[in-house]
Amino acid sequence: MGEVQVFRGLLKSFSPYDGYGFISCPVLLQAFGREVYVHQNKLPNNAFVGCMVEFTIRVSSRGQAQAICVGVLEDNAEELAEAAKMINKDFLKFAEDTSQFAIVLDKKKGSYRLGIDVDIAHGSALLVDAVKGGLVKEWNKQYPQMQVRKGDCIVEVNGITGDAQTVLKECLSAQRL
DSSP states (O other): OOSOOOEEEEEEEEETTTTEEEEEOHHHHHHHSSOEEEEGGGSOTTOOTTOEEEEEEEEOTTSOEEEEEEEEEOOOHHHHHHHHHTSOHHHHHHHHHTOOOOOOOBTTSSOSOOOEEEEOTTSSSEEEEEEOSHHHHHHHHHOGGGOOOTTOEEOEETTEESOHHHHHHHHHHOSBO
């Protein structure tokens, strides 16, 4: 995997105040389950929300796609479709394996409620059915690039893994997750 993979997408959002934005790239959204994070120092001066961009990525320690080497393109849907055909499928398999991230919640700080509905029917992991508030909603506000969303799986809590029922019990009883 020594070759550099180039992607194309749409600069979906950018906040000069916060200094970051997100690139919409259907291929990477499928692989990572999230839009591609882009920091302001990676965007060229002529970039604007809604423009087409070409970029490379790095995978952060949290398993998130982050844009590096970003360039603005002319808006051409045919070129975008052609670029999607040229993407290395082995890279996408690697991305699927690294789309996990860790969060830390402390029930002692504020609400004791996690604020999520989960499904334990999947055996080894908790499936997030809804985010309704509480500590998880606060986490999502503080870390928009690593939000817990409906459809996410909780595979480990405090070293406990492999059984959804046991993971759920740890979520309910531990003060720090």
